[in-house]
Amino acid sequence: MLLELEARKEPSRSMLYLTPVIAVLLTMVFGAVIFTLLGYNGLAAVREIFITPAIDIGRWPDLGIKAAPLILIATGLSIGFRANVWNIGAEGQYIFGALAGTGVALLTWDMEGVWILPLMCLAGIVGGMLYAAIPALLKIKLEVNEILSSLMMTYVAVQLLYYLMRGPWMDPEGFNFPQTRLFSDSQLMPEIGDTFVHIGVPLAFIIALIAWFTMSKTVFGFQVRVVGAAPHAARYGGFNKNRTVLLSMLAGGGLAGLAGVFEAAGPFGQMVPQFPTGYGFTAIIVAFLGRLHPIGIMLAGVILAISYVGGEIAQTTLGLPNAAAGLFQAMMLFFLLATDILVKYRLRFGSAAPGGAK
Amino acid sequence: MNTDVACRLELRSVTKAFPGVLANDQVSFKVGPGKIHALLGENGAGKSTLVKMIYGIMQPDAGEILLDGNVVHVPNPKAARAMGVGMVFQHFSLFEAMTVLENIALGLDENISHAELEKRIREVLTQYGLALEPHRIVSTLSVGERQRIEIVRALLLNPNLLIMDEPTSVLTPQEVAQLFETLRHLAANGCSILYISHKLHEIQALCDGASILRGGKIVGACDPKQESARSMAEMMIGGELMDVEKGPSRQLGGDRFVVNSLTVPGEGDFGVALDDINFSVREGEIFGIAGVAGNGQNELLLALSGEVKSEDSYTVQLDGKPLGKLGTTLRRYFGLCAVPEERNGHGAVPNFSLTDNAILTARNRKGMVNWGVINARKAETYADEIIQQFSVKTTGSTSTAGSLSGGNLQKFIMGREIMQTPEVLIVSQPTWGVDAGAAAAIHQELVNLAGRGSAIVVISQDLDELLAICDRMAVINEGKMSKTLNVAEATIDEIGLLMGGVHGDPNSTTEMTEAAHVA
Numbered sequence: 001m002l003l004e005l006e007a008r009k010e011p012s013r014s015m016l017y018l019t020p021v022i023a024v025l026l027t028m029v030f031g032a033v034i035f036t037l038l039g040y041n042g043l044a045a046v047r048e049i050f051i052t053p054a055i056d057i058g059r060w061p062d063l064g065i066k067a068a069p070l071i072l073i074a075t076g077l078s079i080g081f082r083a084n085v086w087n088i089g090a091e092g093q094y095i096f097g098a099l100a101g102t103g104v105a106l107l108t109w110d111m112e113g114v115w116i117l118p119l120m121c122l123a124g125i126v127g128g129m130l131y132a133a134i135p136a137l138l139k140i141k142l143e144v145n146e147i148l149s150s151l152m153m154t155y156v157a158v159q160l161l162y163y164l165m166r167g168p169w170m171d172p173e174g175f176n177f178p179q180t181r182l183f184s185d186s187q188l189m190p191e192i193g194d195t196f197v198h199i200g201v202p203l204a205f206i207i208a209l210i211a212w213f214t215m216s217k218t219v220f221g222f223q224v225r226v227v228g229a230a231p232h233a234a235r236y237g238g239f240n241k242n243r244t245v246l247l248s249m250l251a252g253g254g255l256a257g258l259a260g261v262f263e264a265a266g267p268f269g270q271m272v273p274q275f276p277t278g279y280g281f282t283a284i285i286v287a288f289l290g291r292l293h294p295i296g297i298m299l300a301g302v303i304l305a306i307s308y309v310g311g312e313i314a315q316t317t318l319g320l321p322n323a324a325a326g327l328f329q330a331m332m333l334f335f336l337l338a339t340d341i342l343v344k345y346r347l348r349f350g351s352a353a354p355g356g357a358k
Numbered sequence: 359m360n361t362d363v364a365c366r367l368e369l370r371s372v373t374k375a376f377p378g379v380l381a382n383d384q385v386s387f388k389v390g391p392g393k394i395h396a397l398l399g400e401n402g403a404g405k406s407t408l409v410k411m412i413y414g415i416m417q418p419d420a421g422e423i424l425l426d427g428n429v430v431h432v433p434n435p436k437a438a439r440a441m442g443v444g445m446v447f448q449h450f451s452l453f454e455a456m457t458v459l460e461n462i463a464l465g466l467d468e469n470i471s472h473a474e475l476e477k478r479i480r481e482v483l484t485q486y487g488l489a490l491e492p493h494r495i496v497s498t499l500s501v502g503e504r505q506r507i508e509i510v511r512a513l514l515l516n517p518n519l520l521i522m523d524e525p526t527s528v529l530t531p532q533e534v535a536q537l538f539e540t541l542r543h544l545a546a547n548g549c550s551i552l553y554i555s556h557k558l559h560e561i562q563a564l565c566d567g568a569s570i571l572r573g574g575k576i577v578g579a580c581d582p583k584q585e586s587a588r589s590m591a592e593m594m595i596g597g598e599l600m601d602v603e604k605g606p607s608r609q610l611g612g613d614r615f616v617v618n619s620l621t622v623p624g625e626g627d628f629g630v631a632l633d634d635i636n637f638s639v640r641e642g643e644i645f646g647i648a649g650v651a652g653n654g655q656n657e658l659l660l661a662l663s664g665e666v667k668s669e670d671s672y673t674v675q676l677d678g679k680p681l682g683k684l685g686t687t688l689r690r691y692f693g694l695c696a697v698p699e700e701r702n703g704h705g706a707v708p709n710f711s712l713t714d715n716a717i718l719t720a721r722n723r724k725g726m727v728n729w730g731v732i733n734a735r736k737a738e739t740y741a742d743e744i745i746q747q748f749s750v751k752t753t754g755s756t757s758t759a760g761s762l763s764g765g766n767l768q769k770f771i772m773g774r775e776i777m778q779t780p781e782v783l784i785v786s787q788p789t790w791g792v793d794a795g796a797a798a799a800i801h802q803e804l805v806n807l808a809g810r811g812s813a814i815v816v817i818s819q820d821l822d823e824l825l826a827i828c829d830r831m832a833v834i835n836e837g838k839m840s841k842t843l844n845v846a847e848a849t850i851d852e853i854g855l856l857m858g859g860v861h862g863d864p865n866s867t868t869e870m871t872e873a874a875h876v877a
Contacts, residue, residue: 006377010761011709218730222717225710232704235665236696237718238687 005345015343020289020296022342023335024050024303030335031328035320045320049310049328061197063305065267068204069094069259071301073283075211076255078292082215083248084228089135089150090256091280092157093128097257098264099161100127102180102271105187105264106169116186121261128257129250131157136249140242146249158276165273180271189266200262205298207255212294224248256280282308285333304329364427366391366550367412367519372421374407380574381407384421387569387576389519394541394551396561396582398594399571400793405554408571409521412552413445414438425519436467444512445521450504454497458507461496465511482513486540501650502533509540520544521552526560530650531821531854538564556594556794557822558587572596595794610829611641614813615694615782616675620668620682622661630654630837632661637832637842639782639813644804646824646831646845647817650857654837655817656699659786662815663696664689676782690723693781697771699790699817701764705771708760712752715759716741716774723778740777748773748803765792772800776807783807786817801827821853833857 028046036042053059073090080087087093101124108116134153138144165178174181189198215221226234227244234241259279264271286304290296311325365388374382381404389395399405410416412423414432422429425441432438435445452461463475470478479492490506499507505525512520522541526534541551541564553565561568562582570578570593578593616638624631632654639645649655660666662674664686671680674689681689686696698704706715717737721727726736741755748769752762759767768789775783788804789797805827808814817834818824824831825845833840833856840856 010758217732217734219721219727219732220730222714222732225714226707226718229709230703230707232698232700233707233718236663236686236698236704238664238685238690240685 004348005341006348008344008346011343012346016291019339019342020291020300020336022339023289023332026335026339027328027331030331034327035324040318040320044318045314045324048314048317048320049307049325051310052313053306053309059309061195062309063302064197064201066305066308067298067301068201069263069279070283070286070304071204071208071298072259072262073252073256073280074286074290074297074301075208075294076252077283078287078290078294078297079211079215079224080248080252081287081292082228083224083244084231085136085139085245085248085252086147087132087135087150087249087252088147088284089132089152089154089280090252090283091276091278092150092154093131093253093256094260094263094280095154095157095161095276096131096260097124097128097253098260098271098275099157099164100124100257101261102169102264105183106180108187109181109184112184112186114186117189117265120187120265121258124257124261125254126257128253128255128260130253131257132249132253133246136246140245154280161271161275162273165271169271171270178273182270183265187265188269189262198262198266200266204259204262204301207258208294208298215294220247256283282329285329289332289336304332307332364391365389365424366393366426367552368424368427369408369412370422370424372408372411372418372423374404374411374416374419382411382418383574385571385574385576386421387579389550389552389567391518391550392545392548393566394545394553394564396565396568397552397554397571398556398558398561398568398590400556400594400795403571403594404574405571406523409445409523409552409554412438413443413521439467439515439517442516442518443521444515444517444519446505446508446512446523446525448524450508452496452504452507455495457493457495458490458499459492461507462492462511462514466514478514479510482510486513486543488540500533501652502529502536505529505533505537513544517549519550519552521554523554524556525553526555526557530857531850534560558582558590561590562587570594591794609641610643611811613638614641614643614677615639615815617662618673618675619670620661620673622657622666622668624657624837630657632657633837635834635839637839639815641811641813642808643830644808644814644816644828646828647815647834647839648821648824648831648853648857649817649819649834651819653835655786655819655834657837658834659696659698659784659817662694662784663698664694686719687722690719690778690780694784695719695775695778695780695782696784697775697786697788699786701767701771702760706759706767709758711741711758712745712750712755712762712770713738713741715770716744716755720774720778744770744773744777747777748799765796768792769796769800772803776803779807779810780812782813782815784815784817787819788816789818789820789823797823821850 028050032042032046034042035045053063073094077087077090101120104120104123131153135146135149138149139146165180169180171177171179171181189200191198215224223239223244226237226239227241231241264275268275282304286297286300289303290300307325307328314320314324315322367389370386371384372382373384385408397405397408407416411418412432414434414437423432424430430441432441459472459476459479462479463472476492483490488506488510490503490510496504525537529537545551553561555561565582568580568582569576570580570590572594577596580590582590617635620632620635622632630653635658637645647655647658661668664684667685668674668682671682673682675681676692676694679692681692681694702708707718713734717726717732720740721732724736724740726733738755744750745752745755750762750770750773751766762770772788788800792800804814804816816824816828828845830842831845831848832842833853835857843852
């Protein structure tokens with residue numbers, strides 16, 4: 001029997017929505033097999049990583065807190081990806097934005113007022129945008145590949161963070177620990193009710209909804225999609241490619257920077273060298289798993305948050321290595337890319353055409 | 359063995375199906391030795407699929423292919439060449455930066471030294487009276503010369519059967535005449551030729567027999583010399599041919615669209631620079647621009663549509679308004695719309711819906727945008743109107759542009775621009791790859807638009823098309839525009855000479871002779 005790929009006349013819409021689900025299911029199956037072969041209880045590992053966090057209401061606030069930065073960053077990245085701009089350096093923009101916000105916090109540490117936090121957020125957005133503008137301008141002016149430049153810029157941001165923590169921004173009363181002062185009440189993200197969920201979580205979902213409206217209903221969203229899909233048609237339709245590249249890159253950087261401030265002024269409450277946790281990279285998986293669609297990204301953000309929280313649970317209950325969650329996340333992207341072929345092709349079981357058989 | 363006179367090529371009930379279409383349905387015909395046989399049909403009739411099977415690029419699902427009376431299985435083009443079948447494709451596969459000799463050497467199955475190859479090439483060239491210098495770099499050659507490389511490549515193998523796929527679509531009338539000489543010479547030496555085309559007068563001039571293909575089936579055979587072009591066209595489209603009504607009542611007004619000393623530098627190594635282009639189009643007039651492909655037509659379209667802006671505002675004027683420095687959006691606002699040659703990826707986004715493709719160029723003129731927000735319902739209504747009025751065959755406005763056939767997508771794109779009632783419409787190759795029925799409909803729409811007072815510029819390689827619908831025309835050659843001719847008085851010979859680059863201007867002729875001396 002032969003398994004053939006046959007081109008579809010139109011890309012399948014149902015497969016477009018189905019393949020992320022298939023990818024997650026395949027990840028569970030292969031994850032269970034791999035961890036069983038490694039000598040762990042594979043089924044339990046999958047249960048702890050994917051099921052336990054989702055059904056335990058006590059874990060939900062934690063899921064929201066983990067999902068928020070992923071959704072924010074992925075929403076920004078998806079705008080660039082749609083325009084065929086491959087910003088891989090969201091992690092750097094996230095750090096740089098957080099540093100910009102921290103800078104405002106350190107300048108205002110002895111002040112009070114409701115204006116301080118919004119100013120930090122604004123600084124974060126601008127910081128992220130500026131940091132993303134570097135690879136964007138390099139691409140536009142000198143045709144430097146943004147995949148490489150934005151990725152390398154990430155490591156520059158990390159080094160800048162280490163320098164500031166150990167030098168100019170070190171807490172003068174912190175016993176020489178490499179970290180900043182604790183943020184004051186005016187500088188911290190308010191928490192909702194008596195949960196420890198900060199307001200950045202609902203804001204992330206609201207921003208994703210705004211992004212959905214912008215991408216699907218406005219001329220700007222149309223422009224981004226046309227530039228990504230057919231640059232010549234975009235020029236014919238009256239859209240400037242370079243401007244679109246810059247704007248979509250700034251959108252990605254700005255949202256990553258905002259996510260950085262939310263994180264610094266939220267769960268961390270100060271700036272520390274351990275601040276970069278890879279959200280900027282995981283958000284790439286979230287963006288693709290969510291089909292570059294803001295609504296899909298919300299769902300994908302929650303799924304990846306589940307894998308983070310589940311990974312921590314599995315570390316304590318099953319003694320799985322720390323890398324397990326990362327392995328599962330990477331498998332999800334791998335299977336998604338692999339099954340994506342089903343969108344444009346269908347599988348056909350059967351014999352080859354009679355004329356071709358020998 | 360076969361007792362009757364063996365045919366060089368015989369097809370018996372050859373059938374090939376693709377998902378959703380039967381490309382060839384029980385196709386049978388014969389070609390005798392030394393005969394030139396035409397395979398005639400509209401785009402999508404299945405001609406290309408059929409010859410791809412003979413040349414081994416595809417395999418038939420059913421049926422037999424016979425060469426010299428023997429049933430053969432042709433697994434790949436290499437095997438086809440070994441059996442004495444050669445093919446010259448419509449689109450050349452040549453490396454621009456290499457010499458003629460190097461290009462031919464790359465395409466050979468056997469390994470022979472350059473000196474030996476050059477000797478054999480020169481033999482073929484003298485035998486068939488072909489002019490071609492083996493050491494020239496391909497990028498410096500004309501399209502006709504490039505085609506000769508492909509022909510020499512095929513002739514080096516001493517083929518018994520030569521397949522020519524739409525060979526004249528890129529040639530000037532003079533080059534066509536030269537090609538026909540070569541083909542007749544070949545046939546006289548016993549080589550059979552399978553000639554694929556939809557140009558009827560060429561088939562009449564050249565071919566001994568013709569098989570007519572429609573919808574994948576052979577619908578008739580004829581002796582082209584006994585038929586009129588019209589009767590063959592009607593067999594080809596399976597219906598009565600529609601004549602374009604030029605509309606005798608059409609009034610030509612004053613100058614509506616003026617192009618004034620338009621000069622644009624060429625892009626990249628192989629781009630063509632536009633050199634001091636001047637012409638004007640009157641209200642209600644259709645102005646044609648002829649020329650062999652690659653002489654600046656694309657650059658001209660981009661400069662007129664606004665995709666490439668000019669340094670000087672007054673190079674492009676609409677009703678006296680200077681548009682030269684404006685981009686496409688503003689030019690459309692002032693009433694200048696354009697249709698580029700390439701449909702997929704330029705005139706339309708293949709994986710966008712027809713509705714989204716309507717938004718691409720009609721969003722402002724059709725009021726689909728309020729405060730930056732797109733009114734999707736208006737866009738959909740407009741797309742539906744285009745589909746209905748231009749009878750675009752599709753499942754609806756949500757289908758992707760890429761799922762439409764070339765002709766249907768062209769109808770949609772033309773409809774999208776024409777229904778915006780532009781004051782000036784620039785169209786490049788309006789019926790390129792479009793079947794005769796759709797082409798006639800598109801021509802009629804252009805004539806009707808002109809009848810409503812628009813000025814229309816048609817850039818085309820198809821002389822018949824320009825002669826049928828244009829009032830005046832000019833020829834573009836190496837980025838320069840010839841003098842303007844009145845279509846009613848122009849002769850094919852005159853136009854052909856202009857296409858080949860002889861400008862009736864004494865200076866340029868001397869330049870050419872000098873160049874010939876240097877060479």
